[in-house]
Amino acid sequence: MAGHIQDRWYKTEKGADDKEFKVKTDRYGKGMRYRARYIGPDGTEKSKSFPDGKKRLAEKWLNNIEADMARGQYIDPKASRTTFQQYAERWVAAQTTDVSTRSGTESRLRLHAYPHIGSRPLGSFQPEQIRAWSRELEDKGLAASYRRVIFANVSAVFTAAMDDGLIAKNPCRATSVKAPAMVPNRVRPWTAERVFAVRAALPEHYRAMVDAGGGCGLRQGEIFGLPVDEINFLKGWLHVAYQVKVVGGRAVFAPPKRGKIRDVPLPERVGEAFAAHMKRFPPRDVTLPWLVPGGQPVTKKLMFTAPEGGALLRHNFNRDAWKPALVAAGVLPEPEPGRRIAESREDGMHALRHFYASVLLDAGENIKALSRYLGHSDPGFTLRVYTHLMPSSESRTRRAVDGMYQAAGEGNDGPQTAQAA
Numbered sequence: 001m002a003g004h005i006q007d008r009w010y011k012t013e014k015g016a017d018d019k020e021f022k023v024k025t026d027r028y029g030k031g032m033r034y035r036a037r038y039i040g041p042d043g044t045e046k047s048k049s050f051p052d053g054k055k056r057l058a059e060k061w062l063n064n065i066e067a068d069m070a071r072g073q074y075i076d077p078k079a080s081r082t083t084f085q086q087y088a089e090r091w092v093a094a095q096t097t098d099v100s101t102r103s104g105t106e107s108r109l110r111l112h113a114y115p116h117i118g119s120r121p122l123g124s125f126q127p128e129q130i131r132a133w134s135r136e137l138e139d140k141g142l143a144a145s146y147r148r149v150i151f152a153n154v155s156a157v158f159t160a161a162m163d164d165g166l167i168a169k170n171p172c173r174a175t176s177v178k179a180p181a182m183v184p185n186r187v188r189p190w191t192a193e194r195v196f197a198v199r200a201a202l203p204e205h206y207r208a209m210v211d212a213g214g215g216c217g218l219r220q221g222e223i224f225g226l227p228v229d230e231i232n233f234l235k236g237w238l239h240v241a242y243q244v245k246v247v248g249g250r251a252v253f254a255p256p257k258r259g260k261i262r263d264v265p266l267p268e269r270v271g272e273a274f275a276a277h278m279k280r281f282p283p284r285d286v287t288l289p290w291l292v293p294g295g296q297p298v299t300k301k302l303m304f305t306a307p308e309g310g311a312l313l314r315h316n317f318n319r320d321a322w323k324p325a326l327v328a329a330g331v332l333p334e335p336e337p338g339r340r341i342a343e344s345r346e347d348g349m350h351a352l353r354h355f356y357a358s359v360l361l362d363a364g365e366n367i368k369a370l371s372r373y374l375g376h377s378d379p380g381f382t383l384r385v386y387t388h389l390m391p392s393s394e395s396r397t398r399r400a401v402d403g404m405y406q407a408a409g410e411g412n413d414g415p416q417t418a419q420a421a
Contacts, residue, residue, distance in 0.1 A: 003038025003065070005058050034058045038065055041074060048077065075123070075168055082166060084125075085118030088157045098254070099247045099292050105153050112137060112150045122167050125158075127174035134180065147180035155179075187385060189358035190351050194331065201328035206321055208277035209304055213352025214359075215270035217374050220349040221245050222256055224312040227300040228283045233271050238264045240375065242300065244311045250293040251311045253300065260375035278303065286311050322349060357382075361389045 009029065010022040032049035036058040040046045050058040068074040092106045116133045117125075137147050155172035162170055171177065190198075199210040212223045221243035230239040241261045245254050255261060266274075284305045289295035306312050323341040326332040335341050353374065360370050367390075371382035 003036060003062055005055060005062070006035040006037055007033060007055075008035060009033045009052070036062050038062060040076060041069065042076075046077065075165060077123070081121045081123060083119055083121055084157065085114045087122060087161055087166065088113070088118075091157050091160050100245055100254075103247060108150045108153055109157075112142070113154050117154075122158075122161050125167070125171045127171050127177045130154075130171045130174070130177050134177070138180070144180045144182070145185070148182065151179050186388060187354045187357075188346070189354045189389065192355075194329065195352065195355055197329035198325050198331065201325035203321055205277075205281045205307075206304065206317075208273050209349075210352060211270045211273040212303075213349055214355045215267055215273075216264045217353050217356035218264070219243065219257065219353065219375075220314060220317075221254075223349070224302075224304060224314075224317075225253060225300070226303045228278065228303060229301065231266065231271075231274060231303075233266070233275065236266045236268070236271065238266045240264055244288065244313075246313060246315075247291075248293050251288055251313055252291055252293065252295065253288045253298045254291050256375050258375075258377055260377065262372060262375050264373050274303065284309050318348070354386075357386050358389050361386060 008027050008031070009025060011025050012020050013023055014020055033052040034050040034055050035047050036050065037045060037047045048058075048061060050061075065074065088109055092102060092109065095102050095105070097105075113133075116136055117129060120129065134147070134151065137150060142150075151172065155170060158167065158170040158172055161167045172179075195210060195214050199207050202210065209223050212218045212226060213220070216238050218226065218238075218240060222240055224244035225242040226238075226240075227242060230241060232239070239261075240256055240263070243254055243256050244251055246252075247254075283301045283303055285299055286302045286305060286309075287297050287299040288311055290298045302311070304312060306316070323332065326344070326347055327334055327341055331347055332342055332344055357370060357374065360373070367383050367386075368379045370386070371379040374382060376382045
């Protein structure tokens, strides 16, 4: 047995003849009678109390502890009493991802996990609680894609708790627990007409942003952080090495998403649009901390800045410029008096990247090159997102045969004529 059972109601004493006999202690009849005690792997004593009449249960509990130690599956009961929130906060703080990723994870857990499951001890979780929590998120009307991210964050916390020996199983991985279903979100790229309608509806000093997104595939933050000295007008290349992002409520300079610094072809017409913009709206120096608030100050002469001269912030730009332009271009409906413009994730500035991808694929550009220009880590991801925009084999077959007919100089007289030629 891993330890021993202490009877706190009786103690053993020896008589004059050295015979042992039991006498009542001053705790007789009070509280739990039996205390199962053992030494844990960390060298400290652990214990659990059991009521009168449950000595066999105490012995069984100790036997299970001994078996778990032998199998390397021992879980410290005290550690498993740590609440989900207590452990998750330590886990988030120890992450080595970039600051904005940690901030997003912390925000999702704080808003959507802690209020529901934060106070529950880690060792008490069963699949039932995870199923109930997941249903609460669904009832709140959160998008399935967002619920999947929240679920993945919570599951990662439980996995880490398993690795640290606090729990034996991850309740999110139980067969009866289903992660929020992946909802297919097929990209429907804007037409060129829509792109230029939105461009015309934007304030004049922001219009060249559409050329940066739709003509070079830059993300919104990369457009906000585009320095003049990264544009090579002579050789026709754009070096994407910076973005403006918000961390802890403050704007900072940072590398592009996942650190994917890259070079993107600068089309001649886009270069002309940039040159015209710079002539009309001279670039301004903007100083921001690097990576985190309080980081090393970095100064860049940016193509696009806020009206007062500072860095553009996503929320302000979307509210004051982008959404009104979508309404003016007929992309979104005019809101009722006193109401905000409707939300539409598919019509954010990211739509310009989708347009860029559709133009390149329609022109026959390969997935690997497109993935590099977009700053994706994996061409497979690019393929999964945009495969339906690639010219199909049926389309290539039709064009090949039609091209053969055209080369033969024939109209619609049939294949026999083409063969004769």
